[in-house]
Amino acid sequence: xxxxxxxxxxxxxxxxxxxxxxxxxxxxxxxxxxxxxxxxxxxxxxxxxxxxxxxxxxxxxxxxxxxxxxxxxxxxxxxxxxxxxxxxxxxxxxxxxxxxxxxxxxxxxxxxxxxxxxxxxxxxxxxxxxxxxxxxxxxxxxxxxxxxxxxxxxxxxxxxxxxxxxxxxxxxxxx
Amino acid sequence: xxxxxxxxxxxxxxxxxxxxxxxxxxxxxxxxxxxxxxxxxxxxxxxxxxxxxxxxxxxxxxxxxxxxxxxxxxxxxxxxxxxxxxxxxxxxxxxxxxxxxxxxxxxxxxxxxxxxxxxxxxxxxxx
Numbered sequence: 001x002x003x004x005x006x007x008x009x010x011x012x013x014x015x016x017x018x019x020x021x022x023x024x025x026x027x028x029x030x031x032x033x034x035x036x037x038x039x040x041x042x043x044x045x046x047x048x049x050x051x052x053x054x055x056x057x058x059x060x061x062x063x064x065x066x067x068x069x070x071x072x073x074x075x076x077x078x079x080x081x082x083x084x085x086x087x088x089x090x091x092x093x094x095x096x097x098x099x100x101x102x103x104x105x106x107x108x109x110x111x112x113x114x115x116x117x118x119x120x121x122x123x124x125x126x127x128x129x130x131x132x133x134x135x136x137x138x139x140x141x142x143x144x145x146x147x148x149x150x151x152x153x154x155x156x157x158x159x160x161x162x163x164x165x166x167x168x169x170x171x172x173x174x175x
Numbered sequence: 176x177x178x179x180x181x182x183x184x185x186x187x188x189x190x191x192x193x194x195x196x197x198x199x200x201x202x203x204x205x206x207x208x209x210x211x212x213x214x215x216x217x218x219x220x221x222x223x224x225x226x227x228x229x230x231x232x233x234x235x236x237x238x239x240x241x242x243x244x245x246x247x248x249x250x251x252x253x254x255x256x257x258x259x260x261x262x263x264x265x266x267x268x269x270x271x272x273x274x275x276x277x278x279x280x281x282x283x284x285x286x287x288x289x290x291x292x293x294x295x296x297x298x299x300x301x302x
Contacts, residue, residue, distance in 0.1 A: 114268055118272060119271055123279070126279055144289070158275060
């Protein structure tokens with residue numbers, strides 16, 4: 001967890017995103033169908049999103065449990081407080097990787113763009129921008145706006161539904 | 176499925192990011208501004224690439240129509256049926272897009288309203 005304890009890690013986000021893009025760059029000038037690589041990027045995006053968000057949701061749910069009442073003491077609460085920043089950074093880092101992977105996947109397969117893919121890209125971008133505002137913005141009103149948008153359950157439901165629809169509708173094209 | 180090498184704008188943005196984020200004078204607000212500009216630029220580039228790609232598709236379709244314009248009878252009926260199915264799917268996916276945009280607008284409006292309410296309460300307390 002020391003890896004995630006400080007947030008000069010945005011540079012690592014860029015590094016990881018560049019690493020993901022590097023194979024795409026190496027194939028870019030060849031007249032080769034690299035749809036398989038694009039498909040892998042899509043799965044990377046989904047996997048990163050699932051791990052980043054589910055782990056963070058579970059952590060927050062456990063942190064908010066009345067642990068003292070069930071006899072687990074204040075140590076768990078202290079550990080929860082200590083672990084919060086690394087877990088948050090982990091959530092941000094992995095979601096950023098997932099976002100860049102998803103965008104690369106979309107850019108590489110632009111010819112097959114449909115309304116569902118476009119909707120998914122829009123929802124991902126809105127979530128990402130609201131997260132960036134929440135993390136980096138110092139103005140109280142903007143931070144509140146970012147927190148409200150980023151935390152809306154409707155966006156999460158929309159994201160999950162669109163990912164499912166996208167996988168179902170596009171899976172036939174890769175068979 | 177067509178695969179186009181649309182990586183170039185994205186990779187250029189990534190390189191600019193690496194150069195700017197290494198600057199010692201780069202403060203938090205500039206990082207946020209630059210990050211937002213990058214995301215906005217990416218979303219603006221995307222429709223242009225789609226438009227360019229769709230023009231190519233139209234040219235190809237016109238060529239195909241010239242070559243296969245002599246088909247008659249059951250072939251035409253089959254293609255009409257497929258077109259009806261395609262239109263149904265197209266309208267369903269367009270509905271998904273409209274619902275998504277409506278949801279985002281609703282979330283944004285609700286959040287803006289909540290911020291306005293909070294600001295108003297804070298101003299009243301000061302007075």
